[in-house]
Amino acid sequence: xxxxxxxxxxxxxxxxxxxxxxxxxxxxxxxxxxxxxxxxxxxxxxxxxxxxxxxxxxxxxxxxxxxxxxxxxxxxxxxxxxxxxxxxxxxxxxxxxxxxxxxxxxxxxxxxxxxxxxxxxxxxxxxxxxxxxxxxxxxxxxxxxxxxxxxxxxxxxxxxxxxxxxxxxxxxxxxxxxxxxxxxxxxxxxxxxxxxxxxxxxxxxxxxxxxxxxxxxxxxxxxxxxxxxxxxxxxxxxxxxxxxxxxxxxxxxxxxxxxxxxxxxxxxxxxxxxxxxxxxxxxxxxxxxxxxxxxxxxxxxxxxxxxxxxxxxxxxxxxxxxxxxxxxxxxxxxxxxxxxxxxxxxxxxxxxxxxxxxxxxxxxxxxxxxxxxxxxxxxxxxxxxxxx
Numbered sequence: 001x002x003x004x005x006x007x008x009x010x011x012x013x014x015x016x017x018x019x020x021x022x023x024x025x026x027x028x029x030x031x032x033x034x035x036x037x038x039x040x041x042x043x044x045x046x047x048x049x050x051x052x053x054x055x056x057x058x059x060x061x062x063x064x065x066x067x068x069x070x071x072x073x074x075x076x077x078x079x080x081x082x083x084x085x086x087x088x089x090x091x092x093x094x095x096x097x098x099x100x101x102x103x104x105x106x107x108x109x110x111x112x113x114x115x116x117x118x119x120x121x122x123x124x125x126x127x128x129x130x131x132x133x134x135x136x137x138x139x140x141x142x143x144x145x146x147x148x149x150x151x152x153x154x155x156x157x158x159x160x161x162x163x164x165x166x167x168x169x170x171x172x173x174x175x176x177x178x179x180x181x182x183x184x185x186x187x188x189x190x191x192x193x194x195x196x197x198x199x200x201x202x203x204x205x206x207x208x209x210x211x212x213x214x215x216x217x218x219x220x221x222x223x224x225x226x227x228x229x230x231x232x233x234x235x236x237x238x239x240x241x242x243x244x245x246x247x248x249x250x251x252x253x254x255x256x257x258x259x260x261x262x263x264x265x266x267x268x269x270x271x272x273x274x275x276x277x278x279x280x281x282x283x284x285x286x287x288x289x290x291x292x293x294x295x296x297x298x299x300x301x302x303x304x305x306x307x308x309x310x311x312x313x314x315x316x317x318x319x320x321x322x323x324x325x326x327x328x329x330x331x332x333x334x335x336x337x338x339x340x341x342x343x344x345x346x347x348x349x350x351x352x353x354x355x356x357x358x359x360x361x362x363x364x365x366x367x368x369x370x371x372x373x374x375x376x377x378x379x380x381x382x383x384x385x386x387x388x
Contacts, residue, residue: 003372003379009340010366016343017146017172017306017357019192019199023261024363026196034253040246048252050241055259056203059268060174063181067206069239070247072225075171078188078202079104081226082167083112085218086138086186086210090164091116094140095128098148099349100169104140112220124148124351125295125310135162144173146193147347149308149355153300155180165210172305175262176275176359185210191251194271194305195258196361198251204228262360271360272304278358278367279304285371291316291378295346295353308346309354311378315386324352327385331377340373 014021035045049070057068071078087108096105096119105119118137120128127150133139139162144151152158155178158166165185173179175194179187185207191197206214206228215233225244229235238244262271279302286292286309295308311317316327328345332354335341346353354374356367 003376005338005376006340006369006372008369009338009373010369012363012366013339013341013370014343015341015355015357015362015367015370017193017347017355018190020194020196020357020359021361022196023258023361026257026261030257031250031253035249038249040243040249040252045249046241048241048249048256049243049247052252052255052259053203053239053241055256055263057205059259059262060179060205061181061268062187062205063207065208066181067211067234067236067239069204069228070243071202071204071228071238072200072243072245074192074199074202075169075188075190076100076202077225078190078204079167079169080107081222081228082186082188082204083107083140084220084222084226085228086165086167086213087112088114088219089138089213089216091118091134091137092140092164093118093120093133093137095120095122095130095133095142097122097127097150098124098142098145099347100147100171101140101142101145102349104142104169108140125150125297125308127152127301130157135159135166136164138164138167140167140169142169143179144170144177144303144305146172146306147308147350147355148295149303149306150296150301151177151303153298155183158183165213172303172359175268175271176305177272181207191255191258194275194359194361195255195262196359197255197258198248201247201251201255258361265360274360274362274364275304275358277364278362279307281364281367282307282309282356282358282371289375291382292354292374295351303358305357305359307356307358308350309356310351311353313378313382313386315382319385321352323385327381328352328354330384331381334377334380335373338373340377341370
């Protein structure tokens with residue numbers, strides 16, 4: 001394969017899957033009104049935290065009887081606090097099909113040592129057989145596998161009636177995909193994904209059913225950083241603008257900027273449309289290439305945010321894992337040197353490949369400008385590695 005070096009570069013060559021690129025037009029000037037040098041517990045500090053909660057809930061269409069709060073440690077902290085509080089109250093099924101869902105499964109099995117646990121597994125690029133889920137049990141699922149590019153295919157994948165809780169890690173799905181709030185009980189996400197916010201802050205949304213279960217009490221002692229309840233029941237202050245630990249008010253201002261931008265472009269429907277457009281650009285390009293394919297071979301489970309690709313050239317497939325990783329590192333290094341695209345390697349635990357963030361803060365025109373550079377970089381590495 002040969003390819004001339006493209007003459008045009010993406011205006012914003014940032015394709016990281018977290019922290020993700022800022023919204024179009026963002027500059028540090030967006031943070032000039034940040035509530036700095038003051039306590040987050042002051043009235044205005046609480047008000048801004050509460051504004052993040054209310055704007056997020058409205059944008060996502062979260063039911064009014066749900067509780068939404070800001071928690072520490074990004075989506076990871078949000079998921080872990082829920083698992084530590086709720087896991088073991090009844091039997092649990094957990095879907096494991098990529099790095100983070102695999103971590104939840106490992107924690108439940110090896111750290112929390114649940115006696116009644118079923119792990120439903122699938123390799124990268126596939127989903128476990130959801131027909132095997134027992135919805136009378138608690139279920140832990142990741143709506144979109146950030147490290148595999150595989151997502152739950154439809155809202156109907158979760159039954160409307162289920163006896164257990166459905167705990168959903170939605171960190172790279174929220175603000176980009178439909179989430180069936182009437183079929184879920186706990187949903188978590190972070191600021192650093194679909195709206196391009198800063199890291200370290202997570203969010204958790206609880207249905208009334210989940211609140212009741214939390215108030216029944218955990219079977220294990222919890223560190224302060226994980227506690228959503230107190231002696232009176234649910235710690236409602238967390239869901240009104242208080243936080244368990246000190247948040248960054250600079251990050252809060254940035255989160256508000258992202259939410260206001262999302263509202264200005266048309267809300268959730270517009271965000272989903274932007275993300276789907278980004279995926280469609282990559283789909284057309286992949287369809288015309290014989291060296292690259294989607295890691296998710298089934299179109300219905302293909303993510304529109306974490307777009308994961310694999311190299312299918314025979315010479316690449318003949319390499320061992322270490323050699324494949326070296327090829328990808330060389331290829332993405334070329335792209336970075338040319339300032340054509342940053343952070344394009346697949347996740348470190350995933351099969352060696354490429355990953356393009358396609359969330360709503362990415363412009364389709366920048367992905368279109370990136371793709372010829374992928375052809376160019378692949379031609380370069382093919383010359384170097386195919387004959388060796």
